Amino acid sequence: MPVMTSDAMARMMHCVAVAMFLLPSASYAQRVPEYELKAAFAYNFVLFTEWPADTVYEGGTLNICINPNSAMRPSLNSLQGKPAKGRKILIRALAVPDDIRSCHVLFIDSTDSERWLQIERHLRNASVLTISDEDGSPEGGIIELSSDGNRVVFDIDMKKARNARLVLSSKLLRLARAVQ
C-alpha cells in the first residue's frame, strides 16, 4: 500500500514539524480533556477487540503499554486496574521496546519517533493493538485517533489488524470515521 505509506510519512513529517514548533509542556494543560477522552477511547477499543486464543496474559492482566515520556501517560494511568474483558488493566511504561510482545495494547505517539524502527522490528505482526495519534505518531497504528473540531474520531486499518490477528467488532467499525 504505497499510497498509505506516503500518506503516513507526510503525516509523520507534519507531526515532527508541530512538535518542533509547539512546546509540549505549554500545550499540556489545555489538552488534558482531549487526553482524557482519548484514554477513554483506548479503554473502549479494548472492549471491542478480540485477541487470538493463544495470547498470553502474564499475571492475568491486560497490558496497555506507553512511552514513559508520553503526554498521554497521566490520563492513561486513570485506567489502571479497571476491569475489561474479565481482566484488570495494567498500564505499563515501556522504557525499552524489548519486551514489547508482552503488551496487548501499545500507545504510540511522537515520543516514539526515535525508537520506531526498533519498535517495529519487535512488533512484527505480534497480536498487539497499536493505537496511534495522528498528532505526532511516527507511523499509523491499527487504530488512529484524531481530532475533528472538538470531537475525537478514529480510523481503522483493517490490514494491520488482520496481520496482528486481531478481530475488531463490527460495532466499532461502524463508529469509525474511515476503515481501510
Added chain:
Amino acid sequence: MRKRPLSPPPRLGRWMELANLATAGAALLVASILLIVFQFLSLRNALLEDLHVQAKIIGENSAAALLFNDSRASTETLAVLAASSSIEAAGVFTPEGKLLASFRRDGVKPIAMPSSSLIEDTHRFGFNHVELARGIDFDGSTIGLVAVRASLDRLYTRLVGYAGLTLAVALGSLAVAYMLVARMRRVVKRTEAHLEYLAHIDSVTSLPNRHAFNERLSAALSRVDEFGGGTGLLLLDLDNFKIVNDTLGHHCGDLLLKLVAQRLLECLRGGHVLCRIGGDEFAIILESSTDIEGEGLAEKILVALSAPFDVDVHEIYVTASVGISIYPDDAADMETLTRHADNAMYQAKSKGKNAYEKFHPELNQRVQKRLSIENSLRKALERRELVLYYQPQVSLRDGRLVGMEALLRWNSPELGMVSPLEFIPVAEDSGLIVPIGRWVMHSACKQIAAWRDAGLGAVQVSVNLSARQTKDSHLMHDILSALRENDIPPSQLELEITETVLMENVHANVELLHRLQAAGIRLSIDDFGTGYSSMAYLKRFPIDQVKIDRTFVRDIPGNGDDEAITTAIIAMAHSLGLSVVAEGVETGQQLAFLRDAGCDIMQGYYFAEPRPPEQVTAFLKSRAALLEPAHAAR
C-alpha cells in the same frame, strides 16, 4: 273428535324454544367475550414481546455508540424503528439520564427519560400507550438504557376486527344451530304424530285400536259422570272369521275385516265410535244413547252384514254376534261395562250366533252359575262325584245286545244333578275335560273288565271323545294303557267322535283315527247329519259306524224330510260298508220305520234308558239267565 296427545301446549313450546335460543345466545356471547379478552391479552403480550425484542436490538446496536458517545450512530440505529408502525417514539439514554439519541414520528411528543419505577417494572400500559424501558448492558455493566413508547391504536383496531369476526361467527353458528334444531324438532314432531297414530289406529281397518278404544270409552264415561246421560257399548264378534282366515289366508281375512269395518261405519251415526279391539272383535261406543238405540243399531248391523262380501274372487257370508251393555244402567265402571257386553255377546253366540243380546242381570247369574259349575267340577273328580251311566245298544235285526254307550253323569253335592249339556261345555272351556276324559276311559275299561270277570261276557262299550281330547297328545297313550291295565282287547272299545269335532281339524284327525284303527279300536261318527255331512270325508275317515242324530229320529215317521234324510244316510253308510246306529228311539213306530229302512242298531228309551252300572249289571245278569236255557237248548 280425536283426543289431544299429552304434549305441552304450543304457546309454552314456543316460549321454551325462545328461552333455549336465548340461553344458547348468552352462552355464545360469554364465550365470545372470553375469546375477545383472551385475544386482547395475547395481542398485548405479542406487542410487548415485540417491543422488548426491538429494544434489545436497539440496545445491542447502541452499545458502542453509547460508549463512544456517538449520538449520530445511535440516531441511525434508532431510525430503523420507523418500520415498526406501532412504535411512536424511542430514545437511548446514558446512565446519568442524558439523551444520546431519539426517534419520534411526526406529531407525537418526544420521549422522556423513563421514571425509576418504569425502569424497575420494565413496562407500563396506559390507555393509549405502552411504555417500555430497558437497560443496555455491555461487558458486565449497564452503560445506558433504551426507552420505547408504542401506541395501542393498531392493537385496538385489530381487536375490533377480531371481535366483529367472532361475533359474526357466533351469530352465524347460532343461526345454523337454530335452523338445525328447528328442523329436527319438526321431524321429531312428525314422528311423534306418526307414533301417536300408530299407537291408536289399527293398521288393517284404519279404525281406532283397543288402546284408543279404552281411552275413548273412559272419556265417554267421564262425560256421563259429569253431564249425565248414558253411554252404550256394543261388542261385536264375527262368528266364523277364523275359518275365512284359515281357508282363504290372512290376506283375504284382512280384506274381509276392511269391508266389514266399512259396512259397520255405514250403520253408524254421529256420536258413534267404531273401534277394532281384537282379531275379529269390534266395539261401538254410543254416546248419550238409549237402550233402544243400541238394540236398533245391533239389528241394523246384523242386516247390513247379511249381504255377502266380495273378497277377491270369493263370495263370503259373515254373521256376527253382538252384546250390548249400557252405562250407568248395567255397570258402574268401565271394566264391568265391557265384561257385561262381553257376556251378552257370548250369550248371543251360544244362542246360535248371528244374534244380538242386551245385557240383563240373569245373564250374569248364568255366568255366575257357569263359574260355580267350573269350581265344583274341579273338585268333582277327587270327590268321586262323577258316574258313568250305560245305555244298551240293540241290534234291530235280532234284538241282540251289541254294546253299551257310556254316558257321563254328575251328582254335585252343591248343585245337585247337573246335566252334561251344562257341565261338558264348561269342562271343555276350562280344560278339565282332559282329566275327566281320561277318568271316563279308565272307568269304562274297568267296567268292561268287571262284567267279564262276573261272567257276563265281552260287552262292547262306546265312549265319547271331546274336541279338546282329540288335541291331547297323550290320548293314544291313555287309551292303550287303560286297555292294557284291564286286559281288554281293543275291539271291545268303541270311540264316538262328533262330526263337528272331526271337521275342526280334518288333517290331524284323519291321522289320529288311522292310529286308533290301527290299534284295533272301533270308531263311530256321532250326531251324523248335523254338521258338514260330506260323503267325501266319510270315505276318508277310517270309521266303522255312523250314528244318526237324534233330531232326525225324533220326527219320524211323519216328517218327510227327516225320513228321506234318515233313509239316505242309512243307504249311503251301507254302501260304504258302515253300520248305522239310530239314537233317541222312543216309540214302536220309530223302531218299525228304522227297521224297514235297514238301520242296524238302535239305542233309546224305547228299549232302555241310561242306567248306573249296578242296574246295568243286574240287567245283564237277568238277560244272561234268560239266554242260558236258549243256549242250552241250541
